[in-house]
Amino acid sequence: MKRRFEVVVSLKDGLLDPQGKAIEGSLPTMGWSNVSGVRVGKHIELIVEADDEAAARRQVEEIAERLLSNPVIEDFRIVDAEELS
């Protein structure tokens, strides 16, 4: 059974986010001054071939922990899971 997972990896709170700061800084000059808290992270899609959902989810968590995110500076969360074929 194929399942598609979506993982979001974001910088830990308190850590400087240069990209988020740059976007937030340019918004007022484009006419929007009611926006704050801009944070930029990664959104990763992957399709896992596994028998049951729990096993697939555990594997995605392990991949996210070891490869997709750097625990020193990043957190991750699985935002979506969808059965395919």
Place this chain on the structure above:
Amino acid sequence: MKRRFEVVVSLKDGLLDPQGKAIEGSLPTMGWSNVSGVRVGKHIELIVEADDEAAARRQVEEIAERLLSNPVIEDFRIVDAEELS
């Protein structure tokens, strides 16, 4: 009223995703060979101060169209909206 929105920006289908390809290629050496369709995109959080939800959502769509994404090679979707204070 403050609302937090989450936007996902991803490469248009059919376009090569070098990041996704490199990650997918490295997973087997780490013991996972049941993973495919790896695609990497951007996940952006922003907090908008606006009276009603519809106005805030329209504004986020405009920001995503003009600044957060490059319409030539990327699509975007608003994945979440949450009332704060």
Place this chain on the structure above:
Amino acid sequence: MFAAMWSEHCSYKSSKVHLRNLPTEGPQVLVGPGEDAGAVDIGDGLAAVFKMESHSHPSAIEPVQGAATGVGGIVRDILSMGARPVALLDPLRFGPLTDARNRMLFAGVVSGIGQYGNSIGIPTVGGEVGFAEPHSANPTVDVMCVGIARADRLVPARAEGTGNLLVLIGATTGRDGIGGVSVLASRTIEEDAHESRPSVQIGDPFTEKLLIECCLELVDSGLIAGLQDLGGAGLICAVSESAARAGTGVELDLDAVPLREQGLEAFEILTSESQERMLAIVEPPRLDPVRAVCEKWGLGIAVVGRVVSGGKVTAKLGGKVVAEVPAKALAEEGPVYERPMAPAPTAWVEPDLDRVEPLEAFLAVLTSPNVASKRWAWEQYDYLVQGQTLAGPGSDAALIRIEGTKRALALSTDGNGRYGSLDPYLGAAHAVAESARNVAVTGAKPLAITNCLNFGNPERPEVMWQFAEAVRGVGDACRAFGTPVTGGNVSFYNESGDSAIWPTPIVGMLGVIEDYGLAVRAGFPERGLAIFLLGDTESEFGGSEFQQVVLGSVGGRPPKLEFKRESALHRVLIEAASRRLLRAAHDCSDGGLAITLTESAIASGVGFAVDLGEDPVVAMFSESASRAVVAVELESVSALNGLCESEGLPAARIGETMGTRMVFGDLLDMEVEDARRLYEDAIPNLMERPAELAG
């Protein structure tokens, strides 16, 4: 398939008839136009392989990936000759930076070139950036690559030896870029804008780096008989060209082509312009060792065809013959047009100098983006990797050591579209002269050029006239300086609405200095040196930076160019350097003498005082050609004068290096440090204004 192959981009149909009369022979030329890249003998049994190509159309649509894939493409042209790429240069033109879209395009193109060039480990050591209104909707993005190979090991792009295998190495094939660059570069921007399929592709520098190392290992171990990159019109172009060159035919098995997407039709597989792919010609017994090298570098490899006799290209898909065409018909016998031509009118404006306030004029020229420091761009490039960069961005010519020898390559790209808008012939001749001057001023001898001819829509007679005149100018200048044309690129349809770009031929000059220990730099190294201006100065402001930013409009005729005087200047600069007479040397170009002196002072912080004669504004800002500023020890003055006399080259001692200020007669006096800050901050100040997030 024919549309892609016979598009303007691949068949040069509008330009071929004019390109025929360019000089392409010389003892130093090992490979001339017609191959993937030109090659020049640089001694010690080594060849320099170099070429320039335009990626302007994709960059106008998506600057980051458009420019990035431009770097990838030109590098593969050098690689397919079996040469290790050692240097990249990027001549660029944009619209004025006062407009947010132009800032976004400039930031995107530089970011794309940096991302791609830096990650494949090839130093970007020079280039140019020019800003002018006609380039607003049509940025010009050219990229030049230089490689070094053993002269006896140059790999032909020929499908030789019936029975040999055609092996596709590198990325998989997708629908992206179907009829991409060949169609894109054969239509104007509007016609392309509403194209549904994204005709821009995403570059994968990581796969390119693996492709470079893998192909070089295959060449060095003598495992392959031929190599060809896949560029415009993809597989069918590469296959038919290499078959046509060898007089052979090819049987293609499209089922064997590794696909990135399912269900591609035959013509899509044949014309797909997916990036990072190479085609090798391999003798059957060598297939396994070739596969081993590719797998070591983690690259896909597939046998997609065989060389056969008979000169026909046949392609099969699903066991059915889907295409059968004579190779020569595809590659060489595209249509040749003699397009109608009509001279383009040029405005005439008399410069009125007495109303000019000197300090105000000087600051306007110094901080004009065309003249001011381009550090904002080139600091985003790795110009140090490979460890052979003796002089990088910021110098008149980049100097790249030929590892293991005392010699170095000297590289410069130049082209002045403003001169071309007034007189396409003279503008083009100046491009060759300025690039040769930038090489000679370091002490190196100019050897040969590549070039990129950037023009508007050839279906308009005045554009075709501009093109023919520009090619004539390049030809005459190359004959005069003994620097033959080894190849290059033509980019038409650079226009949208009614605004076409100025006729912009960009020349890439390659030279060699025999002992880089004798190379001369532009900066004044110390105080107490005599400053000489070599060459004649007259009141020549046509198309000058002064005319544009101080007088406010462009008109008249560009400065005259006498080939004999320009060659004499080159000979004096090269001879003087070889006799260690020069402590500094810098060519006069945009902005005139005032800018040349200021740049030499800024480079080291050493000030100067010069006398400007009775017509200071002309002395400061005229852009008369064939001039250079040199600084010499006092005991070398007589030797320099003797050398100049022997060549009939006027040499005026105009002042001395001293103190920390720049003193221009009694016209102007300013601290070098103040000029440096203005010169360095001009572009950063414009670019820090908010632009859309680029790249």
Place this chain on the structure above:
Amino acid sequence: MTARVGVITFPGSNDDRDAARAVRLLGGEPVRVWHNDADLSDVDAVILPGGFSYGDYLRTGAIAQFSPVLGAVRELAGAGRPVIGICNGFQILCEAGLLPGALIRNRSLKFVCRWVRVRVESASSALTEGLEEGRVLEIPVKHGEGQFVAAGEELERIEGEGLVTFRYCAPDGSVDDVHNVNGSSGAIAGLRNERGNVVGLMPHPEHAVDPDVGPTGGRPLIESLLEQAGARVLS
């Protein structure tokens, strides 16, 4: 006894040839190591060079940390032999947990290639043994993700235990924000592990050894490495 220094080539490494050339120029013997070889038994020290390992996709050095040779690198580090991470190599050592902290995108959001000054902060490291603290060296940086960051208490430990080995500084050695080329916490340009044999730095000493090319602030660091590597063989 000429010191044998392994230089690892990952797919995407660019400055591996430059590191090998610098080692040879200063009297060492470079040994080219392919990332798939898991054996570093015949070298006295190892350099993880600059470049874009695996295209630096996902995060710089994210994928390289899983390559086979990293096991051998950990053993070498455990045995107290010099392990030097330059630029991308530094990022890989952090990702692999051999050095604390992480390198994120430059404050300017742009790649920067520039000659800078760094100040030696600690003399007890494989690269700075025998150099006096406070010495200023001119070395080039070339990177897009060189901003060093660490969580609050981790940063305090790194500073407190004297692990900082180099800081970006002005020509006179003073540390100020203008010369902090990428916005790193504490202007940190490089640091070492507790024992001092594992060192990571963003500047490229291998590009500052040849007077024909430019300033030679990298020579004392490579000389110190060769000495440390050679000494290891003697003791």
